[in-house]
Amino acid sequence: MAEPCRIIGVLDNGIGGLDPAALSCLKTADVIIGAGRTLSLFKDIFKSGAEQKDLTGKLKQIPGWITAAQQAGRSVVVLATGDPLCHGIGAYISARIDHCEIMANTSTLQLAFARLGLAWQSAHICSVHTKDAGEWHERADRAHGLYPLLQACQQHELLAIFTSPENTPDRIARMLRHEGMADRFILSVLARLLTPKESIFQKLTIDDAAGRVFPDPNILILQRRPPLAEKVLFGLDDERYAQRKPGKGLISKREVRAVSLARLQLTRSSIIWDIGAGSGSVGLEAARLCPAGYVYAIEKNPADAGIVRQNKIDMDIHNFRLFNARAPQHLDDWPDPDAVFIGGSGGELEALIRLCLQRLNPSGWLVMNVVTLENLNTAIDTLKRLAADWDVIQLQASRSQPILHMQRMQAENPVWIVCAQPPRDKSDQST
Numbered sequence: 011m012a013e014p015c016r017i018i019g020v021l022d023n024g025i026g027g028l029d030p031a032a033l034s035c036l037k038t039a040d041v042i043i044g045a046g047r048t049l050s051l052f053k054d055i056f057k058s059g060a061e062q063k064d065l066t067g068k069l070k071q072i073p074g075w076i077t078a079a080q081q082a083g084r085s086v087v088v089l090a091t092g093d094p095l096c097h098g099i100g101a102y103i104s105a106r107i108d109h110c111e112i113m114a115n116t117s118t119l120q121l122a123f124a125r126l127g128l129a130w131q132s133a134h135i136c137s138v139h140t141k142d143a144g145e146w147h148e149r150a151d152r153a154h155g156l157y158p159l160l161q162a163c164q165q166h167e168l169l170a171i172f173t174s175p176e177n178t179p180d181r182i183a184r185m186l187r188h189e190g191m192a193d194r195f196i197l198s199v200l201a202r203l204l205t206p207k208e209s210i211f212q213k214l215t216i217d218d219a220a221g222r223v224f225p226d227p228n229i230l231i232l233q234r235r236p237p238l239a240e241k242v243l244f245g246l247d248d249e250r251y252a253q254r255k256p257g258k259g260l261i262s263k264r265e266v267r268a269v270s271l272a273r274l275q276l277t278r279s280s281i282i283w284d285i286g287a288g289s290g291s292v293g294l295e296a297a298r299l300c301p302a303g304y305v306y307a308i309e310k311n312p313a314d315a316g317i318v319r320q321n322k323i324d325m326d327i328h329n330f331r332l333f334n335a336r337a338p339q340h341l342d343d344w345p346d347p348d349a350v351f352i353g354g355s356g357g358e359l360e361a362l363i364r365l366c367l368q369r370l371n372p373s374g375w376l377v378m379n380v381v382t383l384e385n386l387n388t389a390i391d392t393l394k395r396l397a398a399d400w401d402v403i404q405l406q407a408s409r410s411q412p413i414l415h416m417q418r419m420q421a422e423n424p425v426w427i428v429c430a431q432p433p434r435d436k437s438d439q440s441t
Contacts, residue, residue: 012080012109014109015087015103015107018032018115019112020048020090020091021115021116027204033055037055038085039057039085040061040079040086041087042063042088043086044064045064046064046066049064072103076088092119119133121204122200123170126210134162135169135171138156138172138174138182142177146181146185152304152329155177161328163194163195169230169231169232171231171232173226175227179228179230180221183219184220187220195234196232197215198233199224200229202227202228241298243295244295245295251291252317252320252324253289254317262353265407266405266407266427267292271292271295273375276300278302281346282303282306282348282350282351283305283308283341283344284306284308285337285362288314288354289314289317290322293307294318297329307333308333309332309354310334310337310354336358337358346371347369351379352376359388363378363392363393376429377429380426380428398433399432400431402428404425
């Protein structure tokens, strides 16, 4: 059997950071694979004739290099920064090469937290050490490279972030400021650890960091202040939402909202469409229930769209994007949904039902709130023609109201909640 490919964790102090076993493997290796900067740290100890391969920009070629060397009976070492299995190259190689040995080192995260004297067992580890994500902007959504980090900032109090030369601490600070989170974190940047140019920038404000340039490479530590507060996930009081009053602005009342959200069968990572968002109550509560998911909402009325945006800001929700347009405009550009809520159809109910059932992911649900007999009839007739699986709930709640020194019950308007799934064979849907 060929020698295992040894993946060795290295630090920027070079030879001084290796234990004797790792150092011995490196000195005797026939092929050494690593980033150019890393290779230069150890070039003086490579044996005569050893082949060096710079992996920069060539990740997909590495398994082939390793396999070819092993088949030729040559020993192979891959140099990885710190702990190869913590956002490192180790997992990528191990999944593709059967015969690997990981020789871990102290991770740069351990060093960073040690420099700060900060316990890190509760830290959430993130990486933006990928391609250039670009600056965060007004229309940025889940497709943006920094979006996973933004969501992590919503959910955690202590974050450790592997940065990159493009996705820098100042860029991350500007994203947090753009999203109204500048007063929620202090940050520390630990740059060029274990080198003569080591620099530590400790407990900066987001605004301060947003205008600085930090040495590279670096690790970013975010600390939330004050700690996260527990939030009600759904069933908020109707008055919690801004609404257009007086006028035609409507909101899905709490009782109807709760049943509708239950029937959507949401998961933590659901992709949701909210069509006819109104005040945004259903979509915004769905966003809270699905922290790893995303809500795409559309509302044709400009005044109501402005109210949805205000509710989004007030509720501190970032996995929600609103389009001020008339459905089905924009829907072709949205990802296929796991759940669809229709609160208003703008006279396009039949077309929207057809489109949503075609686009729904397997086992997804379409849930509609209907308040007129005509729309109820349209919905049921359309679902029948499409051979969909459907059911209807009629919901009429009554709320207590004071009358003199007593209480009486006042009925809310009845609502039909129409729930549907596409036929198992979507080709069965009628044209």
